Amino acid sequence: MTTTPLTLDEIYALVYAALRNAGSNDVNASAVSRTIRNAERDGSHSHGLFRVAGYVKSLKSGKVDGNADPEIIKVSPSTIRVDAKNAHAPLALERAISALAELAQAQGIAACAIVRSHHFAALWPETEALAENGLVALTGVNYKNWVAPAGGREPIFGTNPLSFAWPRPGKSPLVFDMATSAMALGDIQIAARDGKEVPLGTGLNAEGKPTTDPSQIANGGILLPFGGYKGSAIALMVELMASAMVGEAFSYETALTDNNDGGPPPGGQFLLAISPAILSGNPQWSTHAEQFLAKLENMEGVRLPGARRHQNRLDTGPRDINSELVETVRELAK
Amino acid sequence: MTTTPLTLDEIYALVYAALRNAGSNDVNASAVSRTIRNAERDGSHSHGLFRVAGYVKSLKSGKVDGNADPEIIKVSPSTIRVDAKNAHAPLALERAISALAELAQAQGIAACAIVRSHHFAALWPETEALAENGLVALTGVNYKNWVAPAGGREPIFGTNPLSFAWPRPGKSPLVFDMATSAMALGDIQIAARDGKEVPLGTGLNAEGKPTTDPSQIANGGILLPFGGYKGSAIALMVELMASAMVGEAFSYETALTDNNDGGPPPGGQFLLAISPAILSGNPQWSTHAEQFLAKLENMEGVRLPGARRHQNRLDTGPRDINSELVETVRELAK
Numbered sequence: 258m259t260t261t262p263l264t265l266d267e268i269y270a271l272v273y274a275a276l277r278n279a280g281s282n283d284v285n286a287s288a289v290s291r292t293i294r295n296a297e298r299d300g301s302h303s304h305g306l307f308r309v310a311g312y313v314k315s316l317k318s319g320k321v322d323g324n325a326d327p328e329i330i331k332v333s334p335s336t337i338r339v340d341a342k343n344a345h346a347p348l349a350l351e352r353a354i355s356a357l358a359e360l361a362q363a364q365g366i367a368a369c370a371i372v373r374s375h376h377f378a379a380l381w382p383e384t385e386a387l388a389e390n391g392l393v394a395l396t397g398v399n400y401k402n403w404v405a406p407a408g409g410r411e412p413i414f415g416t417n418p419l420s421f422a423w424p425r426p427g428k429s430p431l432v433f434d435m436a437t438s439a440m441a442l443g444d445i446q447i448a449a450r451d452g453k454e455v456p457l458g459t460g461l462n463a464e465g466k467p468t469t470d471p472s473q474i475a476n477g478g479i480l481l482p483f484g485g486y487k488g489s490a491i492a493l494m495v496e497l498m499a500s501a502m503v504g505e506a507f508s509y510e511t512a513l514t515d516n517n518d519g520g521p522p523p524g525g526q527f528l529l530a531i532s533p534a535i536l537s538g539n540p541q542w543s544t545h546a547e548q549f550l551a552k553l554e555n556m557e558g559v560r561l562p563g564a565r566r567h568q569n570r571l572d573t574g575p576r577d578i579n580s581e582l583v584e585t586v587r588e589l590a591k
Numbered sequence: 592m593t594t595t596p597l598t599l600d601e602i603y604a605l606v607y608a609a610l611r612n613a614g615s616n617d618v619n620a621s622a623v624s625r626t627i628r629n630a631e632r633d634g635s636h637s638h639g640l641f642r643v644a645g646y647v648k649s650l651k652s653g654k655v656d657g658n659a660d661p662e663i664i665k666v667s668p669s670t671i672r673v674d675a676k677n678a679h680a681p682l683a684l685e686r687a688i689s690a691l692a693e694l695a696q697a698q699g700i701a702a703c704a705i706v707r708s709h710h711f712a713a714l715w716p717e718t719e720a721l722a723e724n725g726l727v728a729l730t731g732v733n734y735k736n737w738v739a740p741a742g743g744r745e746p747i748f749g750t751n752p753l754s755f756a757w758p759r760p761g762k763s764p765l766v767f768d769m770a771t772s773a774m775a776l777g778d779i780q781i782a783a784r785d786g787k788e789v790p791l792g793t794g795l796n797a798e799g800k801p802t803t804d805p806s807q808i809a810n811g812g813i814l815l816p817f818g819g820y821k822g823s824a825i826a827l828m829v830e831l832m833a834s835a836m837v838g839e840a841f842s843y844e845t846a847l848t849d850n851n852d853g854g855p856p857p858g859g860q861f862l863l864a865i866s867p868a869i870l871s872g873n874p875q876w877s878t879h880a881e882q883f884l885a886k887l888e889n890m891e892g893v894r895l896p897g898a899r900r901h902q903n904r905l906d907t908g909p910r911d912i913n914s915e916l917v918e919t920v921r922e923l924a925k
Contacts, residue, residue, distance in 0.1 A: 332699060332869060332870065332872060333697075333698060333699030333866075333869045333870075334668060334669070334697070334698045334699065335668070335669040335698040335699045335700045335701070336698075336699030336700055336866075336869060336870050338870075338872060363667075363668070364667060364668045364669040364670075364698065365666060365667030365668065365669045365670030365702060366669050366670055366700055366701065366702040366863070367669070367700065368699060368700040368865055368870055370870050370871065370872075393831075393832065393836055406887065406890065406893050407893075408892040408893050408894070409890045409891065409892050409893040410891070410892065411890055413883075413886060413887060413890070421824070421828045423831050431827075431831075433824040433827075433828070435821050435824060437821075483818050483819070483821045483822075484817050484818020484819070484821060484822050485817070485818070487769050487771075487817045487818060487822065488817075488818050488821065488822070490755070490767040490769060490896050491825065493765075493767075493887075493896070494755045494767070496883075497727075497757050497765075497880065497883075498727065500879075500880075500883070501867060501871060501873075501876050501877075501879045501880035501883070502727055502865065502867045502870055502871060502876070503870060503871055504870070504871035504872050504873040504876065507879075507883045509883070509886065527870075529700070529863070529865075531702055531836065531863075532667075533835060533836045535666060535667045535670060536666065536667075536670050536672075536702055536704050536836055536837060536838070536861075537704065537835060537836060537837055537838035538666060538672060538704075538838050539835075539838040542835050542836070542838065543835075545834075545835045545841075546831065546834075546835035549747075549830075549831075549834070549835070549841045549843070552747060552843065553740065553747060553827075556740065556743045556745055556747070557743065557744070558742040558743050558744070559740050559741075559742050559743040560742070562824050562827070
């Protein structure tokens with residue numbers, strides 16, 4: 258694989274130009290460009306420039322409204338709904354997080370339902386931003402039904418990622434963000450592109466047989482949940498919370514209505530935010546947690562979730578990007 | 592294994608007598624007896640009569656106060672704290688659930704921190720009770736540090752069970768309740784008692800070597816998380832939420848302070864409750880969810896989490912209990 262070095266500013270500028278060319282207005286294009294730049298900054302390649310073509314396709318097909326103005330609706334004393342109005346998710350999320358953080362700090366806990374959004378990124382930007390406001394955060398989305406439940410052979414769950422963040426005042430939050438499938442779809446697509454094998458147990462081919470070939474899984478095959486029936490239960494929880502709980506579609510419903518333009522389908526998302534300062538009643542809650550986290554960080558063979566991304570973030574230099582991918586995005590940005 | 596048939600009423604009466612003998616007052620003994628009877632009713636043997644000796648030991652050692660009067664404290668508009676005052680958890684939980692359900696129905700979402708509680712049961716009674724109030728529910732507890740994080744060889748997490756319930760008006764809720772270790776401690780202790788092997792990957796022996804002998808894991812060995820680094824992240828989330836987030840001890844702190852009488856150590860618990868009716872804004876939220884759940888239930892090889900327990904519950908007849916266990920409890924009840 259040949260690579261091309263791009264600075265973070267160049268990444269932002271390329272994405273912004275590609276989105277504006279495809280019809281996004283400034284606020285929407287800026288929000289998506291920040292999301293993609295930050296993904297490349299943190300080494301989260303499957304959610305970086307790799308996604309630009311899909312974002313552009315969804316604007317060109319008319320599925321996503323690049324001029325949408327997401328609206329926040331107060332639903333009850335501790336819940337809000339954000340109608341993304343068919344925007345790409347990032348602008349809706351920036352507005353949602355600010356409102357949700359304020360509400361959780363006043364109420365102790367708050368929830369946000371996001372509807373009519375098109376999510377095509379990682380989830381850690383959401384939980385990390387809430388944690389940077391001193392809040393414990395949890396979020397999940399569903400997608401199209403690619404994943405079979407444990408014991409089954411028909412796909413019904415999305416890859417249903419779940420992200421959690423723990424605030425660490427003065428430090429980067431502890432953050433995990435994981436597909437509840439054995440592997441994230443973006444990682445399978447990248448493995449297929451790069452001709453790499455995936456571990457047995459990741460998925461089945463179109464004939465329902467186990468395979469290590471990611472292109473067989475991505476083309477007519479199905480994914481399996483991580484961790485057997487326990488991981489399958491977590492996938493089920495995310496599926497229910499990101500759909501009926503927020504008033505949005507299940508993964509199998511989304512698959513039936515999406516126009517399959519290669520961009521993000523419409524869907525829902527839940528966000529929960531909890532104030533540990535309020536709930537614990539302990540002004541030293543963070544010191545208490547840091548004693549525990551220090552033990553974990555000092556344990557041989559163990560790394561805190563999110564630590565590699567935060568390490569990557571310290572590098573302000575250019576990123577080496579797949580040259581073919583850079584060419585694709587440059588064409589779109591012309 | 593020889594067994595002795597006991598009716599559900601006989602189970603309740605035996606447990607109640609054993610707890611009263613050991614110093615519990617009526618309200619505390621009743622709450623624990625209901626919890627144990629319901630566990631046996633649902634086939635959840637590792638949380639049934641098997642636990643009575645431990646409950647009794649914790650009363651006799653003075654660690655648990657059988658006359659405690661758990662108190663509910665309103666902390667913020669959407670959060671409550673329940674000081675269990677060193678009671679066994681069931682009485683504190685009955686009070687917590689009633690207050691939390693009311694708060695979540697008014698606010699849309701609410702959280703409860705339980706502190707100074709001694710939890711020795713399954714978690715599904717809590718989430719199921721909240722779901723029977725029309726709420727989505729999530730709870731978790733930690734314990735003593737028996738479980739190593741993925742990649743590590745030192746125990747730092749408890750078995751950290753997580754339970755989730757989805758309300759199904761007119762039906763039993765969908766409920767999962769799972770240790771985030773590869774196996775629950777109670778199940779390992781039962782396997783050791785019955786001389787059964789456990790799957791490789793469940794834990795390591797005292798020398799840090801993989802073993803299928805549950806007694807080697809339970810005596811000086813360590814447990815591993817389910818599902819590799821993803822399951823380990825879930826275990827970490829439960830550990831943080833059941834300790835620093837609610838103002839209680841981490842598993843490793845509990846292990847240092849517990850008197851090791853064989854009963855439940857003191858600790859914390861978090862409970863979250865969300866109104867899908869409020870958050871979704873969809874009066875048909877349940878019908879929508881039922882369409883999805885019907886698909887899942889009709890899928891070959893798939894069973895909804897909790898379905899086996901709810902099936903067991905329909906049997907109102909006597910339960911066949913390990914005879915040695917019955918003798919132990921009868922002695923305590925004399």
